[in-house]
């Protein structure tokens with residue numbers, strides 16, 4: 484049993500003020516890209532999880548790993564529904580999505596695990612039931628179930644598919660190193676407080692961007708890409724500002740920090756254009772990795 488689950492970028496991320504738990508309401512446009520996690524699962528007496536791919540060697544495979552948490556959650560849910568599963572599964576995740584990169588790789592792993600075990604154990608849970616489980620695992624886990632392009636509101640976990648025409652060509656830049664998601668949200672709080680800037684409880688979606696997406700006008704999409712967490716990410720890693728400046732000078736349609744960073748998403752008009760932008764970046768900057776990928780990828784699905 485093999486499942487592919489996509490990484491994401493945020494075409495727009497508007498961030499509200501922290502609630503009493505320190506969580507932030509968002510209006511974010513998620514976009515799945517063709518940088519995917521491959522999750523394989525087979526029946527076994529006990530749950531075992533192994534991982535491969537860049538950065539995976541640093542990830543614990545204990546109860547803190549989102550794959551283990553997802554497997555336990557769906558196992559428990561099956562029992563509650565009166566469909567108890569005898570035994571468990573051996574799961575392997577081959578990671579392509581950078582760890583702690585702002586691309587929701589752990590969330591894709593969790594979503595892919597839910598889809599894989601749902602099929603492996605013959606549970607027949609629908610998308611709605613899987614989404615309920617996903618939202619309990621993390622704010623970003625529901626989106627890779629859906630894939631394509633979607634608006635996320637509340638904590639980014641209430642999703643609505645967004646029509647997005649066009650053929651997508653992305654250059655993704657991994658500067659090297661990760662950023663802590665809670666750390667970046669805290670820095671956002673500090674920066675907005677220091678600036679005395681009022682922050683709404685629930686920000687509005689960027690309606691101009693949604694229109695540009697529906698029209699398939701990628702020049703407008705590129706110009707409108709934006710992220711309220713970007714200033715906090717620049718603070719944590721000043722290289723990001725320079726990378727975005729180089730991408731824009733070299734003719735990118737747009738360039739933005741994805742989520743809490745540090746991955747930078749650069750929009751190109753074609754595969755050839757993405758390769759030119761990649762050359763411009765590599766000529767001026769020492770980065771860990773780059774990827775040229777398509778966008779609008781499907782949500783987590785069984786491939787074999």
Ligand SMILES: C[C@@](CO)(OP(=O)(O)O)[C@H](O)COP(=O)(O)OP(=O)(O)OC[C@H]1O[C@@H](n2ccc(N)nc2=O)[C@H](O)[C@@H]1O
Nearest residue numbers: 505506507585586587621622623638639664665668742743
């Ligand atoms: C910022 C975003 C944008 O898509 O992506 P990443 O950069 O992580 O990929 C997400 O909102 C990240 O979602 P996710 O990574 O699932 O977050 P969670 O595990 O639920 O929460 C991790 C921590 O981030 C903060 N958090 C997360 C989501 C949210 N709406 N408000 C928050 O303040 C909280 O401090 C929380 O303890």
Ligand SMILES: Nc1ncnc2c1ncn2[C@@H]1O[C@H](COP(=O)(O)OP(=O)(O)O)[C@@H](O)[C@H]1O
Nearest residue numbers: 548549550582583584585586587588589590592
């Ligand atoms: N399967 C997993 N893959 C990646 N990270 C995981 C996983 N399970 C738990 N984590 C934890 O989540 C953190 C961030 O996850 P990740 O999804 O890679 O990045 P981001 O939240 O920036 O999109 C990691 O640093 C790690 O501590």
